[in-house]
Amino acid sequence: EAQVTQNPRYLITVTGKKLTVTCSQNMNHEYMSWYRQDPGLGLRQIYYSMNVEVTDKGDVPEGYKVSRKEKRNFPLILESPSPNQTSLYFCASSFVGRSSYEQYFGPGTRLTVT
Amino acid sequence: DAKTTQPPSMDCAEGRAANLPCNHSTISGNEYVYWYRQIHSQGPQYIIHGLKNNETNEMASLIITEDRKSSTLILPHATLRDTAVYYCIVGGSNYQLIWGAGTKLIIKP
Numbered sequence: 119e120a121q122v123t124q125n126p127r128y129l130i131t132v133t134g135k136k137l138t139v140t141c142s143q144n145m146n147h148e149y150m151s152w153y154r155q156d157p158g159l160g161l162r163q164i165y166y167s168m169n170v171e172v173t174d175k176g177d178v179p180e181g182y183k184v185s186r187k188e189k190r191n192f193p194l195i196l197e198s199p200s201p202n203q204t205s206l207y208f209c210a211s212s213f214v215g216r217s218s219y220e221q222y223f224g225p226g227t228r229l230t231v232t
Numbered sequence: 233d234a235k236t237t238q239p240p241s242m243d244c245a246e247g248r249a250a251n252l253p254c255n256h257s258t259i260s261g262n263e264y265v266y267w268y269r270q271i272h273s274q275g276p277q278y279i280i281h282g283l284k285n286n287e288t289n290e291m292a293s294l295i296i297t298e299d300r301k302s303s304t305l306i307l308p309h310a311t312l313r314d315t316a317v318y319y320c321i322v323g324g325s326n327y328q329l330i331w332g333a334g335t336k337l338i339i340k341p
Contacts (some may be wrong), residue, residue, distance in 0.1 A: 122275070130339070149327055161331040168327075176328065208275055218327035219266050223275030 120145045122224035124209050130230045131199055139194045139227050141209030148214040150192040151176070151221070152184065154205040161208065167192055168214060199231045235259070236320045240248065241336040252335050254320030257301040265296060267305045269316040270291040270334070296297065308340045319322050 122143045131137055143150065151166040153176075163176030167186040181203055183195040192211075196203060206228050209219040237255040244250040254283055256265060258324045267279040280287055283302070287294045293306040319334040 119241065151328075151330075155273075158333075159331055161329070164326050166328065167332075206273060210275075214327070219264060219281065219321070219323045219329060220278050221321070221327075223277070225275050226273065 120179050120222070122209055122211055122222050124207075126226050127225060128168070128228050130232065132232055133200055137196050137199060139196075139207060139209075141192045141194065141224060142208075143189050143192075143211040143222065144190065145211065145222065146189065147211035147222070148189070149218050149221075150209065152188065152194050153187070153208045153210065154178065154184070154203075155208065155226075156205050157196075162185040162226060164194070164207075182226045199229075201231050203229065204231050205229060235322045235330060236332050237334060238320050238335045241338070241341055243312050243338050244307075246312060246339050246341050247309055250310040250314065250337060250339070252305040252307075252318050252320075252337065253302065254289075254299075254304070255302045256320070256322050259300055259322050262282045265303050265322060266299075266329070267294065268319045268321065268329075269314075270319070270332070271316040279318075284308065290318070302331075312339050312341065315339045 124159040125140045152164040153161040155161045162178045167173045167185040212218045212221040219220045264283050266281040268276045270276045282294045296303045313318050317334040317336050322327050
């Protein structure tokens with residue numbers, strides 16, 4: 119089954135404790151992206167990657183890191199989480215090209231930073 | 233800022249057609265219109281997209297006006313499972329989807 123998986127689905131952590139949210143897709147997509155969703159603000163892009171070893175900032179990259187060492191994986195790293203990073207996070211993937219806006223989304227990771 | 237305008241909420245009776253409008257008056261000639269929906273904090277789901285011509289797939293139909301400044305998503309026979317927030321999106325640069333607030337569609341029995 120074609121899918122985007124994220125782990126963990128729920129995470130409660132404390133300020134400053136490094137964490138990684140994993141994202142994996144099995145569709146051989148070149149493009150992958152991370153979004154965060156907050157009430158009243160909609161989805162905002164954090165980082166995206168056009169292919170392996172190619173990453174770039176989205177609209178709200180501060181406090182986040184990403185890496186793209188393999189085509190299927192695109193982990194999101196919070197080196198020192200803060201309460202304002204409490205949010206619902208989505209990973210998405212697609213092919214590059216005209217169909218790149220047809221993105222497949224993961225189920226989401228609900229992160230709480232206390 | 234989002235480049236589309238949608239009503240914040242709509243109701244529709246189960247079994248009837250749901251017509252969701254979207255204004256995108258600043259759309260440029262090569263930009264597509266995309267529709268997604270999000271069911272209660274699940275990952276958004278792609279529905280359909282179009283450039284100029286009307287489009288139909290197994291989920292919905294998309295009607296784009298001739299001047300391309302607005303469009304309508306049509307769910308022909310709405311069911312309770314179609315209750316969701318529907319997003320109309322005009323493709324941004326670098327394949328970035330610019331999300332607005334969407335329309336909360338409530339299907340009533």
